[in-house]
Structures are given as structure tokens and as C-alpha cells.
Amino acid sequence: MTFDAFQGLVNISSEDIWRDFYRNNRDKIKVKKEDVAVKNLVKISSAALSISNRKGFPLMTLRDLSEESGLSMGALYSYFSSKDDLLNMIQQQRMAAIVKVFSAHLSGIGEPLEKLRTAIQIHLYLSEVMQPWFYFSYMEAKNLSKEDRRKAIEAEVFTERIFIDIIEQGQKDRIFVDVDSMTTAAIIKALLQDWYLKRWKYESRGVSVEEYSRIVIDFVESYLLPQDNLKQEEKNGSNG
Amino acid sequence: MTFDAFQGLVNISSEDIWRDFYRNNRDKIKVKKEDVAVKNLVKISSAALSISNRKGFPLMTLRDLSEESGLSMGALYSYFSSKDDLLNMIQQQRMAAIVKVFSAHLSGIGEPLEKLRTAIQIHLYLSEVMQPWFYFSYMEAKNLSKEDRRKAIEAEVFTERIFIDIIEQGQKDRIFVDVDSMTTAAIIKALLQDWYLKRWKYESRGVSVEEYSRIVIDFVESYLLPQDNLKQEEKNGSNG
DNA sequence: GTCTATATCTGGATAGAC
DNA sequence: GTCTATCCAGATATAGAC
Numbered sequence: 001m002t003f004d005a006f007q008g009l010v011n012i013s014s015e016d017i018w019r020d021f022y023r024n025n026r027d028k029i030k031v032k033k034e035d036v037a038v039k040n041l042v043k044i045s046s047a048a049l050s051i052s053n054r055k056g057f058p059l060m061t062l063r064d065l066s067e068e069s070g071l072s073m074g075a076l077y078s079y080f081s082s083k084d085d086l087l088n089m090i091q092q093q094r095m096a097a098i099v100k101v102f103s104a105h106l107s108g109i110g111e112p113l114e115k116l117r118t119a120i121q122i123h124l125y126l127s128e129v130m131q132p133w134f135y136f137s138y139m140e141a142k143n144l145s146k147e148d149r150r151k152a153i154e155a156e157v158f159t160e161r162i163f164i165d166i167i168e169q170g171q172k173d174r175i176f177v178d179v180d181s182m183t184t185a186a187i188i189k190a191l192l193q194d195w196y197l198k199r200w201k202y203e204s205r206g207v208s209v210e211e212y213s214r215i216v217i218d219f220v221e222s223y224l225l226p227q228d229n230l231k232q233e234e235k236n237g238s239n240g
Numbered sequence: 241m242t243f244d245a246f247q248g249l250v251n252i253s254s255e256d257i258w259r260d261f262y263r264n265n266r267d268k269i270k271v272k273k274e275d276v277a278v279k280n281l282v283k284i285s286s287a288a289l290s291i292s293n294r295k296g297f298p299l300m301t302l303r304d305l306s307e308e309s310g311l312s313m314g315a316l317y318s319y320f321s322s323k324d325d326l327l328n329m330i331q332q333q334r335m336a337a338i339v340k341v342f343s344a345h346l347s348g349i350g351e352p353l354e355k356l357r358t359a360i361q362i363h364l365y366l367s368e369v370m371q372p373w374f375y376f377s378y379m380e381a382k383n384l385s386k387e388d389r390r391k392a393i394e395a396e397v398f399t400e401r402i403f404i405d406i407i408e409q410g411q412k413d414r415i416f417v418d419v420d421s422m423t424t425a426a427i428i429k430a431l432l433q434d435w436y437l438k439r440w441k442y443e444s445r446g447v448s449v450e451e452y453s454r455i456v457i458d459f460v461e462s463y464l465l466p467q468d469n470l471k472q473e474e475k476n477g478s479n480g
Numbered sequence: 481g482t483c484t485a486t487a488t489c490t491g492g493a494t495a496g497a498c
Numbered sequence: 499g500t501c502t503a504t505c506c507a508g509a510t511a512t513a514g515a516c
Contacts, residue, residue, distance in 0.1 A: 056298055063508090073483090143295070215423055302492065323493095
């Protein structure tokens, strides 16, 4: 799948994400008109992500946020009850989006090699679309509340588990070689994370998300596929 | 080389690091007795790393630092002139150590494959010995002063350059296959970073630094070595 | 629903005794 | 060289007008 096709398919606009959020949290948000609320939640979150990803969440003052979002200090507190609450809100939304997109794209695929490729691609594409969220989420994880920290770890384990399962299925089917599945999954995650943690680096070198996806898949396959299979795969074109 | 052997060789104690630092910065530090100064610099830095790696440098108050280091607020300011100054001090020390150790261990090696293995190992071992430094340095990079930020990027490029050069030498010698050297180096760095960024994960799974080193080397070699070479290498035992 | 103005608190930094 | 006490800037959060 191309990145453009993916974008068309998931179409994760901030609007959608925050509309969902608003509906699930009507009670906590003082503003009662949905359209007004969603519009401002988008402004607030994108301002918060932009400032935080520049200087870190703890150093972002609410005056900064007020200025960049265009809302007054007082108005901000109609949308969250404390600065920490805002942090947790943003975190929550990201995790919901990941689980949703992953399930949607992987559930139909049975064949391990195709599933592995798709999982790598989907993760990279998703982190590309939601780069500020992913980066924020990684860098600010230690500041979360206890409860949200627990959720964050759960989400981390969830995605790693997906890769472990795919690898083990492939080993059972005798498609992949017999390497340690847990460690291999950890390595894959490290490579996926590098994309959103060092986006500036890849951008400055002109590497697109599709190229990076290609690279990671090749890299992983050279490790997981037996030597002779690999040669044959390459003849067939390894990307479906 | 085993991890123990490495430790014996470099023997990077906090003492040594801060004694070096003290001698290079006598003018900036108000305390004039070397032994007193070094002893307290060690206390301050290890307290600062411990607190920061728990909750982040911006959220560490000087009262926290005072409590954990056992020095009073006033005394702390005999060792640095501002909180930012402390940040830059710690950063500086880490980079000096890296350059020193890398040069010492790699300069003698000409053969690309051995050099690649050694570079991976040394980086992992070093980040293991200085884990709090490495983690801190990565997570707090955005808070550095302009000048120290520039230095940090330089250091980043320095280590990546080492890997690029090794790969290109190996390609010239027809030992490695013809993949993109820059991207491959980026991938290697991502895997090396995962070790100190997610140490808790590997620890909880009982993966030692030697095992991880073995895994990364295998992974990279399966990508860089031609198929037939690989088979032969494995027979010889790929770790020297 | 949003704004301005302000109460309250926290944390970096310093002065001066010991 | 180190400590205690204190200053003061700047931050969160809220009250009340519009």
C-alpha cells in the first residue's frame, strides 16, 4: 500500500479524534456546544503538541499555550481541569487511534509474511500521520499519572505482542527461521520508533516513509527468511 | 571481548570523570580543594541523574537535588552557576567519555568486519557502564543551551560517521554487500540506542548486554554479508 | 463561553552567619 | 565551604465581569 492510499483510507484528522474524545467525556468538559468544543480541542492539542515537542511539556507554560492556541487562560480551563489532565487527554487519544487502526488493517490477513510486512507498514504510516502525537507520547511518558502510565505500558506491550505473534506463526508455518521471537519483535519496534523519534534526520536526508518502510522490511526479512527463500522472494518482488 | 574485560579496561568511575572535569574548570567552580570538590561533584551528578531519569530534568527542583545529594541549596551553587549550567556540565562529560573510549578501542583495527563488531560492542558496553548518562543525554537534549546543543549534534554525527566509514570500507573491500551505508548506519544506531533507552525491558527479560550485543551483530551481519559468506562465517563462529 | 484580573504558590537564586 | 533564611520572578489556577 502506498502512503497516500493509507491516508485516504484512515483519514485521521484531528477533528475526528477529538470529536470522539468529546463524546466520551462530555461530563468533564464544561463547554456544551459540540462544534465549539471540538474546534477548540483541536486548537489546544495541536498547540500543546507543537510547543511540547519543541521544549518539552513541563516547560510549556499555560501562557504559551494560551498564546499559541488563541484561547485565554480562563477558557483553557473549560477544557481540562489541570495541566496534568491535558497531558493525559492527549495520551489517551493517541492510544485509541493506534488500537483502532491496527485492528482494522491486520485482522483480515492470515499469511505471516504478508502480515509482517503490513504491520510494519501500518505502524510507520500511522506514526507518520500522527508524528507529533507519537513523539510527544514517547518523550513525556514519565510524566503521566499512575493510571495513564499503566495504560501506556499496556499499549506498548500490545503492539509488541502483535509482532511476536506474527513471528511465531511464521515459525510454526516453517516460513521464518528459528530466531528468538521476543527479541526480534523488540528490534522491529526499535526500528519503527526511530522513524518518529528522529524524523528530522530522515527528512534532512530525503528519506520518505515509503522508502524507510522498504528498508525496514528488507532488513527484517534478511534476518527472518531462510537464505534460499530470500533469493526466491527477491525474484518475485518482496512487496506484494 | 567480554563485558567484564571491558569494564576492567576502561574503568570509568564517576570519580575519574569528574576529576577530569574539575581540572578543566577550576575557574568556574568556587570550591578550591580538589578532593572535596570531586567528592561533591560525584554526589551532585549522581543525584541529578537519578532524579532526572525518574521525572525529567525540568521537573527536578533544586530542593530535590539538595535533599538527595545531601548538600544545601547554597552549597550547590558553589559547583554550578545555574540549573542550566548543571545540565550542560553533565552533557559535556558524557561526550568527552564517548570520544575517548571509541578512539582508544577502534584506532588499531583495520579489518572492516572486526571493526564493525568491535564498534557495536564498545558502544553497547559503554552505554551499559554509563546508562544514566546516556539516557539523560537523550531525553534532555532539547533543553540544552544553543552551544551545547550544537556539540550534542556533533557527537551524534561523530558516532554515526564511524559506522558509515566502516561499512563503506567493507564495501570497497568486497566484504559487505552494496546497501546504502548511511541508512544502514542509522539502523545500527537505532538498535544501539534501544539498549539504553529501554534497559528496563531487557533487564526484566533477562537479556544481558553481551547477549544483546550478539543479537545486534547477527542482525546486522545477516544484512551486510553476502549469503555464501554468511554460511561460512557461521561455521567459523562469528564472534572472533 | 470567553475574557481580564488576581490570589496563591513554587522554585531558582542569593546574602550573610557560621 | 556550607548552611539557613529570604527575595522575587513567574507559574498554576480561579473569580467574576461581560
